[in-house]
Amino acid sequence: MAFAYGALVQESSVTTGTGTWTLSGAPTGMQTFSTGIGNGNTCLYKAVSQDGGYEEGLGTVSAGALARTTIYYSSNAGAAVNFTTPLTISNVANTGQLNGLLPYDYIGGLISAWTSVTSIGCTAGRAKNSTNYTDIILPSAFTKTTSAWAVGTGNGGLDTGAIGASTAYHFFVILKDSDRSADVLFSLSATAPTMPTGYTYFRRIFSIKTNGSSQFTKFFSYQVGASIVTKWDVPIRDVNTTNPGTGTLTHTLTVPTGIRVGVIGNYSAIDGSSSIYALIYSDGQTITAPSSSLYDFSATGGGASGSTFSLSMAGQFITNTSGQIQSKWSVSGAADVLSVFTMGWIDYRNAND
Numbered sequence: 001m002a003f004a005y006g007a008l009v010q011e012s013s014v015t016t017g018t019g020t021w022t023l024s025g026a027p028t029g030m031q032t033f034s035t036g037i038g039n040g041n042t043c044l045y046k047a048v049s050q051d052g053g054y055e056e057g058l059g060t061v062s063a064g065a066l067a068r069t070t071i072y073y074s075s076n077a078g079a080a081v082n083f084t085t086p087l088t089i090s091n092v093a094n095t096g097q098l099n100g101l102l103p104y105d106y107i108g109g110l111i112s113a114w115t116s117v118t119s120i121g122c123t124a125g126r127a128k129n130s131t132n133y134t135d136i137i138l139p140s141a142f143t144k145t146t147s148a149w150a151v152g153t154g155n156g157g158l159d160t161g162a163i164g165a166s167t168a169y170h171f172f173v174i175l176k177d178s179d180r181s182a183d184v185l186f187s188l189s190a191t192a193p194t195m196p197t198g199y200t201y202f203r204r205i206f207s208i209k210t211n212g213s214s215q216f217t218k219f220f221s222y223q224v225g226a227s228i229v230t231k232w233d234v235p236i237r238d239v240n241t242t243n244p245g246t247g248t249l250t251h252t253l254t255v256p257t258g259i260r261v262g263v264i265g266n267y268s269a270i271d272g273s274s275s276i277y278a279l280i281y282s283d284g285q286t287i288t289a290p291s292s293s294l295y296d297f298s299a300t301g302g303g304a305s306g307s308t309f310s311l312s313m314a315g316q317f318i319t320n321t322s323g324q325i326q327s328k329w330s331v332s333g334a335a336d337v338l339s340v341f342t343m344g345w346i347d348y349r350n351a352n353d
Contacts, residue, residue, distance in 0.1 A: 001040050001041060001042060001060070001178065001179065002038075002041050002042070002178050002179075003041070003042050003043065003177060003178045003179055003180060004037045004038060004041040004042070004043055005037075005043060005044075005091060005092075005093045006031055006033075006035070006036025006037045006043070007031070008029065008030050008031055008036070009026075009030065009031045009032070009033055009035075009036035009037060009043075009090065009091035010026055010027065010030040010031075010088060010089065010090045010091070011023040011024060011025060011026050011030075011032055011033060011066075011088075011089055012024045012025070012027070012086060012089070013047075013066075013083075013086070013087055013089060014086050014087075015083070016082060016083060016084055017082055018068075018079075018080035018081070018082050019068075020062075020065050020066065020067045020068065021047075021065060021066045021067075021068070021089065022064060022065055023064050023066060023089070033061045033066055033089075033091065034061060034062075034063055034064065036091065037061045037091060038061065039061055039062050039063055040060075040061065040062070041061055042058055042059065042060050042061070042069060042178075042179045042180070043058070043059055043061065043091050044056075044057070044058060044059075044091065044092045044093070044180075045057060045058075045059045045066065045089055045090065045091060045092070046089070046090050046091075046092050047081075047083070047087050047088070047089045047090075048087060048088055049081075049083045049084075049085045049086065049087040049088075050085040050086055050087070051084070051085045052075070053074075053075045053076075053081050053083055053085075053087070054073075054074060054075050054081070055068070055071060055073070055074040055075070055076075055080065055081045055083075056071075056072050056073045056074065057069070057070050057071040057072045057073070057074075058070040058072070058179070066089060068080055069179075070137070070139060070180070070181075072135070072137055102126060102127070102128050102135045103128075104128065104132050105128055105132060105226075105350060106126070106127060106128050106226075107125070107126075107127040107128070107203065107205065107226050108125050108126055108127070108223075108226070109123050109124055109125020109126065109138075109223070110122055110123060110124075110125035110126075110127060110173055110205040110206070111123045111125070111206070111221050111222065111223050111228055112171065112205075112206040112208060112219075112221045112228060112230065113141075113221065114216060114217075114218050114219050114220070114233075115143055116216070117213075117215035117216055117217075118145055118215065118216065119143050119144065119145045119146070119216070120143070120144055120157070120171065120186075120208060120216055121141060121143045121144075122138070122141065122142045122143070122144070122171065122173075122205065122206075123141050124138050124139055124140050124141055125138055125173075125205075126138065127173060127203045127205065128203065129175065129201040129202060129203050130191075130201070130202055130203050130204070131201075133201065134175065134201055136173050136174070136175045136182050136201060136202075136203055137182055138173050138182040138184070139182075140153075141153070142183070142184045144156065144157025144171075144184050144185075144186065145157060146158060146163040146214075148160075149185050149196060151183055151196070152183070153184075157171070157184055157185055157186045158185075158186060158187075159185050159186065159187040159193045159194040159195070159196075160187070161188070163210065163214050164188075164210065164214060165210060165211070165212050165213065165214045166209070166210060166211065166212050167188070167209065167210050167214075168188075168190075168207055168208070168209045168256040168257040168258050168323075169186045169187065169188065169207065169208055169209070169210065169256075170186060170187055170188070170189065170190045170193070170204050170206075170207045170256070170258060170259070171184060171185070171186045171204070171205050171206050171207065171208070172184065172185050172186065172187065172193050172202040172203060172204050172205060173202065173203050173205050174193075174196070174199045174201070174202045175199060175200065175201040175202070176198055176199055177198050177199065177200055178198060183199075184205075185202070188258075189258070190204060190207065190258035190259050190321075191204075204259075204349070205349065206221070206228050206230070206347055206349070207256035207258065207259055207261075207347060208230075208256060209254060209255065209256050209257070209323075217232065217233070218232075218233035218234075219231060219232050219233060219344070220233065224346075226348070226349055226350075227346050227347060227348050227349060228346070228347045228349060229264070229344065229345075229346050230344045230345055230346075230347065231264060231343055231344035232254070232342070232343060232344055235265070235266075235341045235342065235343045236254045236341065236342045236343075237339060237340070237341050237342075238251065238252065238253045238254055238340050238341070238342050239251050239338060239339055239340035240337070240338075240339050241337070241339075242334070242336070242337050242338075243332050243333060243334050243335075243336055244329060244332055244336070244338045245329070246328070246329050246330065246331065246332050247328070248287050248326055248327075248328050249326060249327050249328065249329075250324050250325075250326050251324060251325050251326065251327065251340050252322065252323055252324050253265070253319065253323050253324065253325065253340065253342045254323075254342045255319060255323045255342065255344075255345040256323065256345070256347070257321060257322055257323045258321055259321060259347065260283055260318050260319055260320065260321060260348075261318070261319050261323075261345040261346060261347055261348075262314075262315030262316070262317070262318055262319075262345060262346035262348070263313045263315065263317045263318075263319060263325060263342070263345060264313060264314060264315060264342075264343045264344040264345055264346065265313045265340060265341050265342045265343045265344070266310050266311065266312060266313065266339075266340070266341045266343070267280060267297055267310065267311045267313055267327070267339075267340055268308060268310040268311070268338075268339045268340075268341070269297070269299040269308070269309055269336060269337065269338055269339070270299075270307070270308050270335070270336065270337040270339075271299035271300065271307050271308075271309060271336060272333050272334070272335020272336050272337075274331070275292070275298070275300040275330075275331070276298065276299040276300070276309075276329055276330060276331055276332075276336060277290040277291055277292055277294075277295035277297070277298050277329070277330040278290050278295060278297040278298070278299075278327055278328065278329050278330070279294065279295055279296050279297075279327060279328050280296045280297065280311075280313075280317050280325060280326070280327045281317075281325060281326040281327065281328070282316075282317050282318040282319075282325065283318050283319060283320035283321075283324075283325075284320075287326065287328060288328075289328065289330070290328055290329065290330045291330060292330075295330075296311065297309070297311040297327075315345075315346040319345075
């Protein structure tokens with residue numbers, strides 16, 4: 001079985017129900033599916049009925065018939081249509097010729113889910129591939145383990161090598177060339193996974209970082225627009241520094257590296273100085289001295305007993321690809337303590353990340 005395209009392939013059908021279509025032959029100047037595609041092969045189809053119903057998907061050709069293998073779009077909310085009037089079925093070359101073409105950079109669903117310390121789940125969904133050439137559709141939920149990649153849910157997902165400790169892994173939905181079926185793979189690379197033989201197109205869908213024991217720490221994720229918000233089950237205190245000084249501070253957080261993410265967490269200080277003003281810098285932002293008139297965060301308790309002040313970080317500060325943000329204090333003393341708690345991150349999932 002191979003994925004195929006044939007020029008001028010079109011047939012009619014009067015089959016009702018939601019099963020395999022019996023084909024009635026090609027009009028003058030067109031080819032039948034058996035001739036143009038070949039029995040046993042798969043192809044993209046577009047079916048339109050006289051009453052305006054439509055269905056688009058991947059079909060499997062047999063003698064005088066077309067099985068509806070995977071339905072991509074339809075007038076029945078994406079499910080198989082029970083056509084009650086005659087229909088015309090045509091072969092198309094690629095998903096760019098389907099009416100249901102996903103918009104540029106689209107991604108929906110494909111949300112990460114913690115299943116165990118050695119496996120990660122992924123919900124069903126669809127996305128444009130990384131170059132916006134074609135659509136990739138994962139029709140049902142998948143789970144992948146830390147073993148070497150093997151096709152299918154419940155099997156290994158790692159593209160090459162062995163799982164590492166305290167390491168970012170980037171998960172991709174991938175498309176098989178021959179039949180356009182989708183699978184899931186993860187890689188050290190955020191942009192160029194080592195693809196299995198027979199797979200060309202991919203899209204990064206989420207990223208996760210292992211702990212010091214080469215395991216997946218428990219987390220929760222949900223989708224907001226195209227983005228995924230991921231929160232650790234237990235917040236992590238990544239910074240705990242006494243008298244941090246007034247120089248530029250670099251904070252390495254427990255978030256995936258290799259991509260830029262919005263930080264979810266708390267930036268806090270125990271104030272033993274008269275007044276502390278701080279600026280927090282996203283990746284690429286100009287380092288400017290904080291003051292009483294220019295700050296993101298202030299701690300103005302001024303008490304020797306030490307008052308605690310916190311700033312909620314809800315994605316407004318963006319890391320560099322090393323998982324870092326920076327900050328700078330106006331003053332610093334022996335009784336001042338800086339803490340940064342990482343609760344999670346926002347992954348914007350752009351195709352060009």
